[in-house]
Amino acid sequence: MAFKSALILSLVAITSIAQAGREIPVNSGRTIRQQVDSYAELMEKEVAAAKNNRERFRALDRVEDQIIALRENAVTQTAQDEAYMDLMLAVIDSIPAEKDFHKKDCARYEADMLNQFDPTADEGPSEPAVKPGWNALQSLCK
Incomplete structure (x- = not known):
């Protein structure tokens, strides 16, 4: 009976998440940071390939x-990984x-981004966590 109740609660939770429009991430065996990096790569490719x-x-x-x-559905990562993803x-x-x-x-957007998130950078970001947003x-700006 307890198993049945737990199953029903799980289904209700999944349904409410799905109805809220959030995707339910699938655990691929990779770390959350690796998955976030994959999403960032995907974003860069899609943004670069977009027509407008x-x-x-x-x-x-x-x-x-x-x-x-x-990230909402994952356990807390190391402080370094959390800071990177933040x-x-x-x-x-x-x-x-x-x-x-x-x-x-665009020149102001670029300068603001570098000044705020990678102030020691020259012409482009040196911080890996800044690069996906910079590339987007x-x-x-093209």
Whole structure:
């Protein structure tokens, strides 16, 4: 009977997550950071391959949501990995929303990103967690 109750509660939880529009991450045996890096690579490829900024913003938002969902459903990682993933999400989140984005302001967006997240960098980020957001911004500014 306890097994049956636990199964029902699990199904209710899965259904409520699915109804909330969140994906349920599948454990692939890789660390959460490795999975986040895979999502970041996917984002970079999709943003670079998109035909216009509307598609780029959709890819950016979708992958950001996937990373957030993955982290919400995962156990806490090492402090170093948590800091890395927090930084990556902060960089992505710093990109202006589609309605607020103006190509004429790209130089300011780039300077702000580097100043805030990788202040010792010269022309581009040296911090690995900053690069996916930087590359997405570069694609949006083309």
